[in-house]
Structure formats: structure tokens, C-alpha cells
Amino acid sequence: MDPSAVAALLSPEGRALLEGLPPYAEVDALRLGTALRARGTDPAIVAAALTQARLRQRARAKFGDAAATMYLTPAGLEQATRREVAAHHARRYAAAGAGLVADLGCGLGGDAMALANAGVRVLAVEADAATAALAAANLARFPGVEVRHGDALAVSLDGVDAVFADPARRTGGGRRVFDPAAYSPPLGALLDLRTRVPDLGLKVAPGIPHAALPADAHAQWVSVDGDVVEAGLWFAGLAPEGPGRSALVLGPRGTAVLAEPAPVPADAPVRAGQVRPLAAFLHEPDGAVIRAGLVARLAEDIGAGLVNEDIAYLTGDAPAASPFATSYRVLDLFDFGLKRLREYLRTRDVGALTIKKRGTAVEPEQLRRRLGLAGRASATVVLTRLAGRQVVIVVEPV
Structure with missing residues (x-):
């Protein structure tokens, strides 16, 4: 999102306009925008607010009721972790005893919210300035969360107990990236963080080949209501089940996990x-x-x-x-x-x-x-x- 649009949206006038809008309906958007501009409202603020209203409606599928007050971007919403999956991530960190988690590439802050709700403090780092500003707005109500704009790989990890990273997997044109070496940051660079913080969790594309998995990872593919939404790589204390591969299924019948009966290398045939x-x-x-x-x-x-x-x-x-x-x-x-x-x-x-x-x-x-x-x-x-x-x-x- 353009920085000027973010500034307009997060201004007192932009926030007030957004919160006063009726539930978004595509058939009414043009008429509503015309009426607001005719009333003298800044066109940039009108455009930003209507875009947010539309994104919030779409975001309900991922964030539920929390979407009604979130600030979003199309790319950030596309990559954001679903609320129920983020809750599973957060439970891993809480069970491992992590007091402070570095969320590298925090995007709009969905995983940081889940971690905060699980009682874990979070250092959330985002390279894109506009997205970092929106994440800060989304996470402002959590006193245990700090948001920084910066390079995920350059941030100090002193005092950090565990790391979560969700590297960007789309090009600037919106095309999906399938090669883990082309993630941003690259998968290899994120895996190197284990030498500094062994308790590492990474979100990767579901299509990642088994041969690209580190042998010591626990790789878990997640489906929600029949749709495969992500794969996660978990290491050290975040993987109490040991190395290997598993399937986590979330649906109307509850939560279930399938794995081999004994640990095997994640890259095993x-x-x-x-x-x-x-x-x-x-x-x-x-x-x-x-x-x-x-x-x-x-x-x-x-x-x-x-x-x-x-x-x-x-x-x-x-x-x-x-x-x-x-x-x-x-x-x-x-x-x-x-x-x-x-x-x-x-x-x-x-x-x-x-x-x-x-x-x-x-x-x-x-x-x-x-x-x-x-x-x-x-x-x-x-x-x-x-x-x-x-x-x-x-x-x-x-």
C-alpha cells in the first residue's frame, strides 16, 4: 500500500471515517464514495477507507470478528495466517516456555496477535514501512508486543527465546514463488538462525518438496475445512514430537494430527x-x-x-x-x-x-x-x- 494512503488511513480523520462506514457492499461503494467526496471529505481518505472496508469484509474468513477493526493490505491479507492456525503456532511457543518471540516478517501482525493472546511477548519486525505501520496499529492494544520497521535478518536477537518467520512467497507482481531460495528472506538464511536461536519456527509454502526439508525439522502440513493452507517447519523445543512429517487437519469434526508412529528424518522418502x-x-x-x-x-x-x-x-x-x-x-x-x-x-x-x-x-x-x-x-x-x-x-x- 502506498505510504500516503497509509498515512491518510491512520490519521484521526481516516480512522473516524472508517469506523463510521456501514458494512461494506460492493453495489453501494461507488454511491457512498461519491457522497463522501461531495460532502468535502478528502478523496484520498475516502479511497483508503473504502478499500479497508472491502478488505475487512474479505478478512473475516481468516480473522473472524477481529477483522472488523484490523488494518489490512491485499498482499498482507493473502499471506496472513488463519486465526485458528496462528493459535496452534502460538500454543507451540507457549508450551516451549518462550517468554519473548521474534516474529520476523510479521506482516499485518496476525501471528503476533495469537502469540500475545497466549501470553507470550513479541518483537515483531517488518521490512515494508507501510505494512509495519499497519501492524503497529493492529497490535497497539497488546502491551507485550513491540513492532519495528527493519530487516528481519539484521535485528538483534539478544534476549529472544524463540523465532517465528513467515518469509514473503510472492514477487512484486503478485506471482507465487515456489523455490525456497527465492523466498524473502531466503529459506537458507532463515534456517541459519538456528545457530543463534535453536527454537525456530518457519511458515513455508505447502508445495515445498520433501528433499528441501532439513532432516532435523518437524514439517507439518495444515488443512482447514479441506483446503491445505500452509506448511510449517519446527525445530528444537518447538518440535516435541521430534523430526518427521505430519498432517494437521482442522474442520467441523475438530482437530486431528496424523504422523508416522516413530520419528523419521523430515526429508525421508x-x-x-x-x-x-x-x-x-x-x-x-x-x-x-x-x-x-x-x-x-x-x-x-x-x-x-x-x-x-x-x-x-x-x-x-x-x-x-x-x-x-x-x-x-x-x-x-x-x-x-x-x-x-x-x-x-x-x-x-x-x-x-x-x-x-x-x-x-x-x-x-x-x-x-x-x-x-x-x-x-x-x-x-x-x-x-x-x-x-x-x-x-x-x-x-x-
Whole structure:
């Protein structure tokens, strides 16, 4: 965000205007902005306040009710940790006995808020001046939090018990960065902080390859309501479970963690699972389980096998009573072919089709258009491979 827009927003006039705005509605924004400017309100303050109102509405998905009083930027909101995940981060630090945590690359301050709520003091450091100013406003009500504008790698860590870092993973143009060496700061430079403060926690992209993980890390992938939102690397006292990989699933059924029964190096190869013929039920592992390389572990837990050695679908004789998988009853199976699939669905008057896929190059939206369905019934199909064949599995959710 432009520094002048931040200054306008944080001015007494800007704060008063923002707090007096009605709940944001896109259809009313233009009319409201025109009316405010006609009343003599500074156009820069009007623009900044309406932008904040829109961002606060979007931020409710991540921050809940706290979003109503936060100051935000689009990039900061995109990278910010969800409130329930930040709370899990904070509990790690509190359990490790950290009195003062350095939050390096604090962004808008979401993790610092969670740490403060857990009773931990925080030194929050942000390189971008405008974002640091907004973070200071967001964290002003927490007496145990200090916000500094500066280089995360240059800040003194004297007296700091533990470090949390969330490096930027987007370019200036907004494109995602997948190479950990291209993070800002780079992952390697952050890992070097362990020589100064062993209790280190890092937030990284969920797509980080296992080979890029330090062997002594505990790497945990996190999904919220079925969406994989992040991976975290935890070291020393912040990883009481020891090195390895795990999946943390947060959803309507509560919180659950899946890991191998004994610690292994975080960069260990993914364990192979047993392949079985398709049975009465198909199980779809949670994305965090797949990212963590724990599909074989899940198969053992639920008494299932893989449908194919390199495809993350499982099969078994009963539904999976597990928060780590969604189960489907198998209704039909046949080789994939556009004509055959179209005829199958039209015979059953299907118009609404859910298409799931793994191990196939078929694009669901393109296939849906080519099928040209117009019926009244609904159906779910899974496109995958069995024993080297491209197949269609017709299923229904359990």
C-alpha cells in the first residue's frame, strides 16, 4: 500500500471515517464514495477507507470478528495466517516456555496477535514501512508486543527465546514463488538462525518438496475445512514430537494430527503403500495427508489399500471413520471414453456432474462442456488409473 494512503488511513480523520462506514457492499461503494467526496471529505481518505472496508469484509474468513477493526493490505491479507492456525503456532511457543518471540516478517501482525493472546511477548519486525505501520496499529492494544520497521535478518536477537518467520512467497507482481531460495528472506538464511536461536519456527509454502526439508525439522502440513493452507517447519523445543512429517487437519469434526508412529528424518522418502483391487468404497485422503507423504500411513489406519501405487486414492470394504479421509460408495466402474461416459450419464438423466481426478490429464471443465449434459439428476465420477487403464469410477458420498 502506498505510504500516503497509509498515512491518510491512520490519521484521526481516516480512522473516524472508517469506523463510521456501514458494512461494506460492493453495489453501494461507488454511491457512498461519491457522497463522501461531495460532502468535502478528502478523496484520498475516502479511497483508503473504502478499500479497508472491502478488505475487512474479505478478512473475516481468516480473522473472524477481529477483522472488523484490523488494518489490512491485499498482499498482507493473502499471506496472513488463519486465526485458528496462528493459535496452534502460538500454543507451540507457549508450551516451549518462550517468554519473548521474534516474529520476523510479521506482516499485518496476525501471528503476533495469537502469540500475545497466549501470553507470550513479541518483537515483531517488518521490512515494508507501510505494512509495519499497519501492524503497529493492529497490535497497539497488546502491551507485550513491540513492532519495528527493519530487516528481519539484521535485528538483534539478544534476549529472544524463540523465532517465528513467515518469509514473503510472492514477487512484486503478485506471482507465487515456489523455490525456497527465492523466498524473502531466503529459506537458507532463515534456517541459519538456528545457530543463534535453536527454537525456530518457519511458515513455508505447502508445495515445498520433501528433499528441501532439513532432516532435523518437524514439517507439518495444515488443512482447514479441506483446503491445505500452509506448511510449517519446527525445530528444537518447538518440535516435541521430534523430526518427521505430519498432517494437521482442522474442520467441523475438530482437530486431528496424523504422523508416522516413530520419528523419521523430515526429508525421508515417502513410504510405499499396498495396492489393492477396487473394493466397495473409495477414500480420498485430505490434502495435508497427501502433501506430508502419509497416504500409506492413513491406509494402515483405516484398513485400506491404494488403487494405484502412485495415486492418492484408497479403497476398502467399509467407510473410513477418520477425519483424514472422505469416503465414497462405489456404484460403477468402466474404462474411460467420452462416448461411453456421455451415454451412461444421459441414460440416468444426469445434468449436475461432480468430476474428481487423479493420475489423468483430463480437464474436468473441458470434459463437462463436451458431455453437454442437461438432465435433472446429479452424479459424482472419479477419473483415475487402475492397473494401467484410464477408468471412470461412479461414486456417491457416504
